Amino acid sequence: MQVYFFGQLTDITRDAQVEIAAVADTESLLALLKHQFPALAAAKFVIAVDKTIVRENTALSNHSQVALLPPFSGG
Amino acid sequence: MIPFPSIERYSRQMTIPAFGVAGQQKLQSAKVLMIGAGGLGCPVSQYLVAAGVGKVGIVDHDLVSLSNLHRQILYRTEDIGKPKATVAKSTLERLNPEIEIVAIEDQVTVENVLEILGDYDLVLDGTDNFEARYLINDACVALQKTLIFGAVSQFEGQVAVFNALQKDGTRGANYRDVFPDPPGENEVRNCAEAGVLGVLPGIIGAMMANEAIKWITGVGQPMSNRILTYNALNNQTYEVMIL
Numbered sequence: 001m002q003v004y005f006f007g008q009l010t011d012i013t014r015d016a017q018v019e020i021a022a023v024a025d026t027e028s029l030l031a032l033l034k035h036q037f038p039a040l041a042a043a044k045f046v047i048a049v050d051k052t053i054v055r056e057n058t059a060l061s062n063h064s065q066v067a068l069l070p071p072f073s074g075g
Numbered sequence: 076m077i078p079f080p081s082i083e084r085y086s087r088q089m090t091i092p093a094f095g096v097a098g099q100q101k102l103q104s105a106k107v108l109m110i111g112a113g114g115l116g117c118p119v120s121q122y123l124v125a126a127g128v129g130k131v132g133i134v135d136h137d138l139v140s141l142s143n144l145h146r147q148i149l150y151r152t153e154d155i156g157k158p159k160a161t162v163a164k165s166t167l168e169r170l171n172p173e174i175e176i177v178a179i180e181d182q183v184t185v186e187n188v189l190e191i192l193g194d195y196d197l198v199l200d201g202t203d204n205f206e207a208r209y210l211i212n213d214a215c216v217a218l219q220k221t222l223i224f225g226a227v228s229q230f231e232g233q234v235a236v237f238n239a240l241q242k243d244g245t246r247g248a249n250y251r252d253v254f255p256d257p258p259g260e261n262e263v264r265n266c267a268e269a270g271v272l273g274v275l276p277g278i279i280g281a282m283m284a285n286e287a288i289k290w291i292t293g294v295g296q297p298m299s300n301r302i303l304t305y306n307a308l309n310n311q312t313y314e315v316m317i318l
Contacts, residue, residue: 004313006231006304006306006313007228007229007231007304008228008229008263008264008269011269016306042262043262044254044258044259044262044263046253046254048315048316051313051314051315051316052315052316052318053253053315053316053317053318067313067315069253069302069304069315070263071205071226071253071254071258071263072226072227072228072231072232072233072263073203073204073205073208073226073228073263073265073266074114074203074226074227074228074265074266074269074271074276075111075113075114075115075116075200075201075202075203075225075226075227075266075276
């Protein structure tokens with residue numbers, strides 16, 4: 001599946017888009033990403049699945065598109 | 076009624092059939108508050124004043140500094156050290172003397188926010204810190220006002236229309252529906268720490284001004300219940316729904 005990173009999260013991941021092998025749900029995905037990019041654990045962001053923000057653990061498929069969106073403060 | 080000289084000033088937008096005289100009259104009757112006269116506030120206020128919004132309030136407690144000038148295009152080198160709100164008012168009055176422009180040299184605080192927002196129909200947030208952003212959002216929710224949100228970081232910007240009146244009479248999503256709680260200290264770096272490309276707030280500010288003009292005139296689809304991210308590096312946008 002495709003995972004997109006926005007804003008200062010790309011300072012951590014270096015790439016704005018990463019291909020990840022299928023995982024069952026967003027909690028599993030987060031665990032995987034935090035293992036791969038440890039600095040994500042201290043970052044603030046929300047998760048969108050298929051372009052909708054989700055709050056609860058959400059099932060994912062091979063075709064899911066996941067985005068990690070941080071808040072921006074700059075004006 | 077729109078006075079005769081103004082018809083020429085606004086003729087290129089009044090010519091658009093979906094905008095017309097009615098759209099211009101709505102702009103003329105509107106009272107809009109721009110909080111923050113920085114990278115976003117400069118283009119937003121320029122476009123709203125140029126477009127003929129009747130009253131524009133500008134809130135900023137800061138002074139112009141040299142590091143502002145690559146993106147805060149209302150100010151000139153000789154303005155360094157002067158209050159942004161006052162310089163912005165002076166520049167904008169020369170752009171369009173028909174507009175009532177109010178400079179508020181102050182910071183929004185818990186004590187004054189309801190009073191400052193009270194006199195305006197629409198609020199735009201172009202501040203540079205989370206404390207102000209959550210305060211403005213919460214005040215707009217309390218006062219049932221629509222908030223046009225813009226924020227920038229490095230090469231990317233976010234735009235949304237929060238707390239907008241929906242067809243069923245309820246209010247749409249607000250900032251806390253996206254990010255329920257403010258980040259802790261050092262969780263997100265600001266422009267001074269992380270940097271920002273000078274032209275980026277110009278693009279995002281123009282998008283905010285566009286949303287304001289659409290909201291006032293009723294033309295088009297407001298960016299309500301959605302948040303858009305724009306990336307200046309590849310010109311891509313990414314829009315997500317807020318449920």
